[in-house]
Amino acid sequence: MPLLEVTDLRRTFQVRGHEVRALDGVDVTLGRGRTLAVVGESGSGKSTLGTIVAGLQPPSAGELRFDGEPLDSRRLRGPERRRIQMVFQSPLQSLNAKYRVETTLTEPLRLLAGLSRQDAATRVDELLAAVHLPTNLRTRRPAELSGGQQQRVAIARALAADPELIVLDEPTSGLDQSIRGRIVTLLRELQAERGLSYIFITHDIAVARACAHEVVVMQRGQIVERGDRSVLDDPQHPYTQTLLAAVPGMDPARGRRHRAAVAADPSAALDPEPTSLEQVTPVPTDDIDTEES
Numbered sequence: 001m002p003l004l005e006v007t008d009l010r011r012t013f014q015v016r017g018h019e020v021r022a023l024d025g026v027d028v029t030l031g032r033g034r035t036l037a038v039v040g041e042s043g044s045g046k047s048t049l050g051t052i053v054a055g056l057q058p059p060s061a062g063e064l065r066f067d068g069e070p071l072d073s074r075r076l077r078g079p080e081r082r083r084i085q086m087v088f089q090s091p092l093q094s095l096n097a098k099y100r101v102e103t104t105l106t107e108p109l110r111l112l113a114g115l116s117r118q119d120a121a122t123r124v125d126e127l128l129a130a131v132h133l134p135t136n137l138r139t140r141r142p143a144e145l146s147g148g149q150q151q152r153v154a155i156a157r158a159l160a161a162d163p164e165l166i167v168l169d170e171p172t173s174g175l176d177q178s179i180r181g182r183i184v185t186l187l188r189e190l191q192a193e194r195g196l197s198y199i200f201i202t203h204d205i206a207v208a209r210a211c212a213h214e215v216v217v218m219q220r221g222q223i224v225e226r227g228d229r230s231v232l233d234d235p236q237h238p239y240t241q242t243l244l245a246a247v248p249g250m251d252p253a254r255g256r257r258h259r260a261a262v263a264a265d266p267s268a269a270l271d272p273e274p275t276s277l278e279q280v281t282p283v284p285t286d287d288i289d290t291e292e293s
């Protein structure tokens with residue numbers, strides 16, 4: 001059974017007297033431990049999809065099922081909120097600028113995971129370790145952290161709730177190129193350790209290639225192409241081809257060359273802390289057809 005099933009999802013907005021279809025009949029399925037990359041140009045509906053799944057806004061129509069049960073936004077305000085977390089592009093959307101790191105992490109541990117004050121304090125250290133931050137950062141406020149550190153805290157905050165699905169909305173887009181690969185590596189490591197599922201929204205094709213098991217390509221509120229990660233190497237739809245061609249240095253031919261290089265020398269894939277996305281090996285293709293039981 002898929003963890004998430006979205007059927008014919010619609011969301012319309014009235015903007016100055018005319019109707020904007022942010023989502024126009026979207027179907028999505030996601031298994032446990034899997035990553036669905038959602039790519040598409042700005043305004044194509046990616047964030048609307050993510051925030052509806054995360055329960056931050058209701059759909060206009062359509063069905064969402066999570067772990068076999070209908071998911072409605074009312075339910076997401078209760079204890080069920082724990083199960084789906086969201087990380088935004090700007091860590092400052094995920095983090096309260098006034099809170100020290102320990103307060104940011106303690107809040108969901110107490111409210112969503114239901115821990116005692118003492119247990120929460122222990123978990124704060126574990127969470128910082130899980131995202132590879134030194135524990136002496138626990139008294140810092142967001143302004144006293146680098147962009148990469150802030151995003152690690154935002155990820156730790158999402159983990160604090162002990163979620164099954166994390167919606168990541170452009171989590172690497174505000175970061176320097178050199179930091180992006182590290183955040184992608186961290187997210188994949190956490191996925192492997194915890195069996196997390198991700199909806200990974202990105203307009204960065206290199207990031208999508210590095211983390212996706214499956215891909216959907218959105219245009220004007222609709223999914224115009226879908227498939228496994230190879231969609232990014234060999235797109236069939238003209239819109240996807242245009243999207244890939246528009247990414248500097250990440251045309252499909254280069255993606256194919258990169259895969260060939262890794263196939264020829266797998267040790268290139270073993271860099272534990274890649275500094276660029278070119279060095280991040282895509283998730284193993286073997287995973288792609290593995291059915292969840």
Ligand code: ADP
Pocket residue numbers: 013014015020021022040041042043044045046047048049
């Ligand atoms: P993306 O994340 O792919 O850039 P969005 O989901 O943010 O796209 O937006 C999809 C479309 O819906 C855009 O045309 C956007 O202007 C519109 N939209 C999104 N949220 C709102 C809103 N709250 N009110 C009016 N229009 C909105």
Ligand code: MG
Pocket residue numbers: 046047048
């Ligand atoms: Mg967006």
